[in-house]
Amino acid sequence: MIETERLELRPVSLDDKEDMYEYASDKETAYFVFDQHRSLEMTEEAIIVHFMRDPLGKFGIVLKGTGKLIGTIDLRVKDENHRAILGYVLNKAFQGKGYMTEAGEALLDYAFNVLNLDCVAALHDERNEASGRVMRRLGMQKEGVMRHVGKWKNGEYFNDVYYSILKKEYEQMHKKQ
Numbered sequence: 001m002i003e004t005e006r007l008e009l010r011p012v013s014l015d016d017k018e019d020m021y022e023y024a025s026d027k028e029t030a031y032f033v034f035d036q037h038r039s040l041e042m043t044e045e046a047i048i049v050h051f052m053r054d055p056l057g058k059f060g061i062v063l064k065g066t067g068k069l070i071g072t073i074d075l076r077v078k079d080e081n082h083r084a085i086l087g088y089v090l091n092k093a094f095q096g097k098g099y100m101t102e103a104g105e106a107l108l109d110y111a112f113n114v115l116n117l118d119c120v121a122a123l124h125d126e127r128n129e130a131s132g133r134v135m136r137r138l139g140m141q142k143e144g145v146m147r148h149v150g151k152w153k154n155g156e157y158f159n160d161v162y163y164s165i166l167k168k169e170y171e172q173m174h175k176k177q
């Protein structure tokens with residue numbers, strides 16, 4: 001478990017299914033991340049398959065003192081080159097309060113100071129600018145746009161915007177604080 005001022009990052013369990021369903025069943029929240037959950041059973045299956053079967057680097061974002069799961073964040077480590085990919089989703093009722101930036105900062109600290117990684121990258125669908133703002137607040141730099149990466153829902157093409165931060169940039173950013 002990783003603790004921040006307002007959050008606990010911990011493994012996701014089946015006890016979180018109602019909280020996860022709350023945002024995973026929301027069309028707007030799920031659109032850029034995964035297929036909208038149509039039932040609580042679909043959420044249970046997602047927890048088992050994605051979070052419990054292979055839990056390494058995957059965290060539930062939980063409000064301290066309440067136990068409420070408000071989102072998830074993960075760090076997918078690519079061992080061969082000391083890199084990782086950061087991914088996240090947040091219940092829209094809790095957006096705009098700095099929670100995702102706080103969780104992201106905690107995982108960057110873990111990535112660079114515990115795992116000794118050299119680079120953490122993230123990407124977002126270019127239509128999801130809120131995700132890009134989180135990446136910039138984390139100190140990530142835009143590297144470019146991968147056009148027509150694939151077809152998304154309703155057969156439409158999408159473009160991914162790619163960001164990253166190097167360990168030396170992270171260290172320099174935190175030296176100033």
